[in-house]
Amino acid sequence: MAKLTLHKLCKDYGTGRPVVNDVSLEIRDGGFLALLGPSGCGKTTVLRMIAGFETPSDGSILLGDRVLSDASGAVPPERRNMAMVFQSYALWPHMTVAANVGYPLKVRGISGERYREKVGEALKAVRLEQYAERRPADLSGGQRQRVALARSLVTDPDVVLLDEPLANLDRHLRQEMEETFREFHARSGATMVYVTHDQAEAMALATDVAVMSEGRLLQVAPPAEIYARPEGRLVGSLIGQGAIVSLPLAGEGERALDWSMMAGAFEREADSRPAAEVLVRPQDVIVGGEGVAATVAGVLYEGERYALRLTLTDGQCLRAYSRQPARVGEVLRVMLQAGWRL
Numbered sequence: 001m002a003k004l005t006l007h008k009l010c011k012d013y014g015t016g017r018p019v020v021n022d023v024s025l026e027i028r029d030g031g032f033l034a035l036l037g038p039s040g041c042g043k044t045t046v047l048r049m050i051a052g053f054e055t056p057s058d059g060s061i062l063l064g065d066r067v068l069s070d071a072s073g074a075v076p077p078e079r080r081n082m083a084m085v086f087q088s089y090a091l092w093p094h095m096t097v098a099a100n101v102g103y104p105l106k107v108r109g110i111s112g113e114r115y116r117e118k119v120g121e122a123l124k125a126v127r128l129e130q131y132a133e134r135r136p137a138d139l140s141g142g143q144r145q146r147v148a149l150a151r152s153l154v155t156d157p158d159v160v161l162l163d164e165p166l167a168n169l170d171r172h173l174r175q176e177m178e179e180t181f182r183e184f185h186a187r188s189g190a191t192m193v194y195v196t197h198d199q200a201e202a203m204a205l206a207t208d209v210a211v212m213s214e215g216r217l218l219q220v221a222p223p224a225e226i227y228a229r230p231e232g233r234l235v236g237s238l239i240g241q242g243a244i245v246s247l248p249l250a251g252e253g254e255r256a257l258d259w260s261m262m263a264g265a266f267e268r269e270a271d272s273r274p275a276a277e278v279l280v281r282p283q284d285v286i287v288g289g290e291g292v293a294a295t296v297a298g299v300l301y302e303g304e305r306y307a308l309r310l311t312l313t314d315g316q317c318l319r320a321y322s323r324q325p326a327r328v329g330e331v332l333r334v335m336l337q338a339g340w341r342l
Ligand SMILES: Nc1ncnc2c1ncn2[C@@H]1O[C@H](COP(=O)(O)OP(=O)(O)OP(=O)(O)O)[C@@H](O)[C@H]1O
Pocket: 013, 015, 019, 037, 038, 039, 040, 041, 042, 043, 044, 045, 046, 197
């Protein structure tokens, strides 16, 4: 196996604007990359180009030193040793679970003992051995997606491409399946590219997160890094539940801010300095007796806490968590324990 390289990848359907624009990215061997971005930003198109279902308009794709696609041509999908898992599972309804999982082996002419062994191993990897003889219709959504995972594993692919595989499942099942995906990744050793628009899912699963918007790649970093140091307003607003406030800040360049650096900004005239955009996460907004005035604009009970929507005196919004209930319209005092200058 080897690393997957996307080099200046572009896709233009002739609509006047490229849907994938100059995307360069390296996914290390055995890495798990989540491709995250809003609907229509070009994630699926990138995945389909890696799989070989779409031809790039420009740029190249390499697996190790092997060129899969460039200006001179493209390796067809069936010769890339990749597997794809879809949101819709794409299982054959008339075949048993075992036959669905074994289908890619049949296509490759593998039969007999080797076939049975491989199917058995793949079913074991997703803990579905006892369901081998069932039909997909007799399985739950999560089990069906595990069949699709087993099928993607059965040919020992170098790369597994996953297109929103959990989008059809309910919240509880998604969490359970996230565990299955992590195990699946660890056991298979395959390089994985996972398309999602759910940032929590991307952070929970991947070793690296790549954020896309309007065809362009904005930032690639491990989850903890992208959470702590998002680059720019769009990444900042996509990762975590933070609010972005505009503050006339003293000093230049400091990006990690504490209350001592931000407090003064609330006393200054808004136009006295150029405003900086600051990302403030709800857990860093301390609701108490000190700080600036904020009016409660919304309260959502989340079981273990209340999620508050707050409005500052200049109309800007913040989010905060509180253990105590609050009333809409109530004026609280808040301190911003930490902020990140975007
Ligand atoms: N065959 C095509 N011809 C023209 N435009 C296309 C074609 N396929 C996709 N597009 C456009 O390319 C853009 C990117 O689509 P893509 O499916 O890659 O986005 P996405 O980020 O995966 O979105 P979603 O999360 O909604 O699936 C969209 O504006 C889409 O309409």
